[in-house]
Amino acid sequence: MNIAITFKGFEPSEHLKKYAYRRFGKLSKYVDSKEDNSEMQVNLGVEKFRHLAEVSLAGDNINLTATEASEDMYATIDMVLDKLESQLRKLKDRDKDRRKGDRSRVNIETFTISENESGMRERTIMATDSIEPKPMYVDEAAMQLDTLDYNFLVFRNADTERINVIYRMNKHDFGLIDPGQ
Structure with missing residues (x-):
């Protein structure tokens, strides 16, 4: 999974960059690793006192977006990550149910x-x-x-x-x- 992170309205610290890449990299376990053509675009920005995170994940069978805002960038990253993880888990479960099919006898x-x-x-x-x-x-x-x-x-x-x-x-x-x- 390719992850591209852009920062708007502030200069990020090295620690924030590493934290963001490490946290969003954990979502790769939900993406099919055999043919991984998925792209994740993360936009992190600051407007006055609001720290914003907009994430879009596009792949072969995936097209998800999530946004969050809070007063702390680390908390914003965690909240948007939780949203995406929940969406990916639902998608994976739905896929699993579809593969099982109806188990008619x-x-x-x-x-x-x-x-x-x-x-x-x-x-x-x-x-x-x-x-x-x-x-x-x-x-x-x-x-x-x-x-x-x-x-x-x-x-x-x-x-x-x-x-x-x-x-x-x-x-x-x-x-x-x-x-x-």
């Missing part, structure tokens, strides 16, 4: 169809099971079904976040059921 019933005395066909449930499909890509599901001795596999498509079924058509071919298409 799929019910699987095993049944037989037989004829009763009057010649009507009737369904008899032999077993009921409930599974939570694992998120995986279609290629992964095909490889897993190839190694298993089943005719189909229910999974959560990692690309679309929908429940899909991959089934064996013949020895080497598979079919995919995606109800959202």
Whole structure:
């Protein structure tokens, strides 16, 4: 994360510069470190007795701003940092919830169809099971079904976040059921 700090209306001490860089640098733990293209612009200024801090953080999936004012620059930095940290924590939690998706369960019933005395066909449930499909890509599901001795596999498509079924058509071919298409 690139941090740029500008000072307006006063000449900062060396200690204040180090403090600001150290404090705002701690926010990098909330930003994705794999592809870190995020930029943080910090504007610290003084107007009469008010010490102002304006911060904007822009990145791939982030666009946050926060402002604070107080009578002490160190306190202003801490307050704006708390605001940004709270916003980043919310964003990270929301991202985590989105990745989890809705953990819907799929019910699987095993049944037989037989004829009763009057010649009507009737369904008899032999077993009921409930599974939570694992998120995986279609290629992964095909490889897993190839190694298993089943005719189909229910999974959560990692690309679309929908429940899909991959089934064996013949020895080497598979079919995919995606109800959202």
